[in-house]
Every structure is written in structure tokens, then in C-alpha cells.
Amino acid sequence: MTIDILNEERSNLRADARRNRDRILQIAIQHFASHGIGASLEDIARAAGVGAGTLYRHFPSREALLAAALQDQQAQLLARSKQACAIANADAALQAWLEALQDYLRTFNGLPAPVLAAVKERASPLALSCETLVSITSDFLARAQNEGHARTSVTANELFLSALGIAWVLDRIDAYGTTRQALEDVFAHGYLDLSPKPPKQ
Amino acid sequence: MTIDILNEERSNLRADARRNRDRILQIAIQHFASHGIGASLEDIARAAGVGAGTLYRHFPSREALLAAALQDQQAQLLARSKQACAIANADAALQAWLEALQDYLRTFNGLPAPVLAAVKERASPLALSCETLVSITSDFLARAQNEGHARTSVTANELFLSALGIAWVLDRIDAYGTTRQALEDVFAHGYLDLSPKPPKQ
DNA sequence: CAGAAAACGGAGGCATTTTCCATTTCTCTT
DNA sequence: AAGAGAAATGGAAAATGCCTCCGTTTTCTG
Numbered sequence: 001m002t003i004d005i006l007n008e009e010r011s012n013l014r015a016d017a018r019r020n021r022d023r024i025l026q027i028a029i030q031h032f033a034s035h036g037i038g039a040s041l042e043d044i045a046r047a048a049g050v051g052a053g054t055l056y057r058h059f060p061s062r063e064a065l066l067a068a069a070l071q072d073q074q075a076q077l078l079a080r081s082k083q084a085c086a087i088a089n090a091d092a093a094l095q096a097w098l099e100a101l102q103d104y105l106r107t108f109n110g111l112p113a114p115v116l117a118a119v120k121e122r123a124s125p126l127a128l129s130c131e132t133l134v135s136i137t138s139d140f141l142a143r144a145q146n147e148g149h150a151r152t153s154v155t156a157n158e159l160f161l162s163a164l165g166i167a168w169v170l171d172r173i174d175a176y177g178t179t180r181q182a183l184e185d186v187f188a189h190g191y192l193d194l195s196p197k198p199p200k201q
Numbered sequence: 202m203t204i205d206i207l208n209e210e211r212s213n214l215r216a217d218a219r220r221n222r223d224r225i226l227q228i229a230i231q232h233f234a235s236h237g238i239g240a241s242l243e244d245i246a247r248a249a250g251v252g253a254g255t256l257y258r259h260f261p262s263r264e265a266l267l268a269a270a271l272q273d274q275q276a277q278l279l280a281r282s283k284q285a286c287a288i289a290n291a292d293a294a295l296q297a298w299l300e301a302l303q304d305y306l307r308t309f310n311g312l313p314a315p316v317l318a319a320v321k322e323r324a325s326p327l328a329l330s331c332e333t334l335v336s337i338t339s340d341f342l343a344r345a346q347n348e349g350h351a352r353t354s355v356t357a358n359e360l361f362l363s364a365l366g367i368a369w370v371l372d373r374i375d376a377y378g379t380t381r382q383a384l385e386d387v388f389a390h391g392y393l394d395l396s397p398k399p400p401k402q
Numbered sequence: 403c404a405g406a407a408a409a410c411g412g413a414g415g416c417a418t419t420t421t422c423c424a425t426t427t428c429t430c431t432t
Numbered sequence: 433a434a435g436a437g438a439a440a441t442g443g444a445a446a447a448t449g450c451c452t453c454c455g456t457t458t459t460c461t462g
Binding site (some may be wrong): 091113116117119120141149150151153154155157158159161162164165166168169172173179182183185186187188189190191192193194 | 292295314317318320321342350351352354355356358359360362363365366367369370373374380383384386387388389390391392393394395
């Protein structure tokens, strides 16, 4: 149920290795934040004062580095999921969770892409956390289907994937109109409204 | 109203230039189809039997080449929009159009990304066709809002962006469950269903 | 057919990822 | 406290891909 992949605690790294690892991670977070997830790994290595080889030994792939850089945000996301659990109204709880998820996906520019990739690639360092996210989504969805108004034909996977899709669009469109709220609205209610009696015809 | 950017007809290209341009384009379509929009431009040039310089002279950027490679599909898309226009039911017409749009966006793997980029970048070679697509979407949406059941709070832009988001997800998830139909369903109806009386509470 | 203009192509500059290994640094034992 | 061996380092280099530049070749025109 935990989202952590590697706790910092007791690890048998040599002192210099640990120092370098931490340094790289800290710099990576800064670079991902300012240049998006595509930030140059060479730049990160240089800024951290280590050789490229060192970076790669600690984080064999961009995704591995990304996964490590996301741990704090993931912890925050988990905290928000706990808060959302406490919301009495099931629909509101689901909505709160989806909003938290959107915020998380905004941590770094371009994050939705590797997260989506991780959904299907078991091997990805982000995969574990992805499964957790889908599973949490599933919990909120199930509750909203039972107690609230969530459509019963929707699955947690679809919900999660849709959230990714929206996050991806918003990631790249930004201030294009009043888009964020609007898109989340389409997401929630669809573009068709079959509820009241047809306005015409 | 046309989607064409450069008609093949009378162009004052020298014979060898036209030959090369056509050749490059033909090969590019094949490569984009098999390797996605990220296909190596060097490979395309080599396969077309021309130097990299020649490719770049004819198509200054990947997007320009992509735009040219998409012309046939765009023509097909326009044709489908005409067909959809003929559908009596406004909702069904909108749905048919959105489906055609999805198919178009599946032409090459990864297409949604440059299309989304083109939505905001006036300069992009894909921008013109993008505007056309949004405008067509707008027509179908307006009709479905008047005659059918499309929610009046939704705009064509939001609809188009949502379609891009879905296409992007499906592009990378492919056979992940029964996803396609399901996602389009969430898109159409949302994940909440407020229509009938609340099932509980 | 010859000269001018147009087009060609591929070498080379640049950026980036990733590997490899000779050297350096740490740690643990004695 | 010293030194052997394991661990970690860093940066050179290979691989890939984008894109430009310019000496050479092809086409067109009169």
C-alpha cells in the first residue's frame, strides 16, 4: 500500500555514494521543475558536480531518476487521498481525489507521458506507484458508485486514463482559455446531457 | 475552408526537385506509419536516396514533412465530415465526426502531440488544418446543442482538446482492455450520472 | 550548346544518451 | 594506524539524431 520504492533509511551505500546520490537527486528535482521531465541528464550531472557515469550508476534511466524525484510529491498525494477519504459525500470525495491526482501530474511538465507509459510497462520504476494510484482511484470510484452518482459502467482504469489524458492536454496548453475547469467539467459530465427531457424534437 | 496547404498541381519546381520531393514524401509516409511520427529523418532521406540537405530544403522541419504526409488522410477526414453532415440526428452526427477525428489522429503513432502543439502555435505547418478541424467541430457541436442533447456549456475547443487527450491515451495504451469504446463513453457521458433520481441517499 | 540558376548531397558541428574502465576513495580488518 | 580489497568515481568515447553549409552537379533557357 505504500508508494515508497526505496526508503532513505538504512542503505548500505558508502558515505560518498550516499552523498552523491542525494546531491544528484536534489539537483534533479530542481531541473525537472524548471525544464520539465526532459531536462538534460548531463546538465544535472554537471550541476551536481559528478560525472555522467555516477549519475547513471545511481539512476540507470531517466525514469528511475524521475521516480526518485517524485517521492515527496507522492507522499503528499497519499496524504491528500487520506483527507479525501474523510469527506462524507462520496462524489465529492472522488472529485477531491481526482483533483489531487491532477495536481500531482502537474509536478513536472511532461509528467503524464511517463506515467502513462508506466501503466502498461511493468518494468518501469514508476509502475509500482502507478498501480497504487489506480487502486486508490478504484476505492474512491467504488464508493461513489455505491453511495453517490458515479456511473456504474465506468472502471477505475478508464477513470485513471482519462485523468491522464486531461492532464496531458493541460500540461501543454496551459493558459489556453479557461480550459482547466472546463475540461474537468467535460470529464465529469461528458459532452452529452441526456438527463432532462430533450429540449427540442 | 480547404485543408490543403500546397496543391501538387502547377508548381515551378525543377524536374529533379519535384521528383525528389515526391519520393521523400512517399517514403516519409511509410516511415511515419511504421515508426510513428518520431521516425528518423536521416533514415527517411537515406531510404529516399537523397541527402539530408535535400530533405530539409523541401521540408524545413519535421512538422512540415508531417503536414505534407497527412494530406491524404486529411482529405479523407474531410470526406467523412461531409458524410456526417448528412446524418439526420444531430447527436449521431457529432458522434460520427468525433469518431472520424479519432481515426485521423491514429494515422501515425504519436500524432496527437504535434496536433496539440499546433493548436496554440500559429506558426506550425499543422496549424491551418487544426483551425479547420476545430471549426468543423464547432459546426457539429452547435447543431447538436440546438437540435440534440449536447451540453450547452461545452465549447468546440474543449471538445477538440478532449478528443486529443483521448487519442493520446489510446495512442499509447492500445489494446489495454476494452479501452477505446470505454474511454469514448466516459468522454460522451462523463463519469458522473446525475440524470435519474439518486439511486440512494 | 553554353552560361546561369536551381538543386543536390554528404561531411561536419552540435547536442544528448549511455557505456566502459583505469583511477581514486573509502572502509574494514588486523 | 596501515594497507588490501571493495566500492565508487568521472570523463572519454561510441552511438544516435538533428540540422547547416557549401563545393559540385543537374536542369533550364535562349
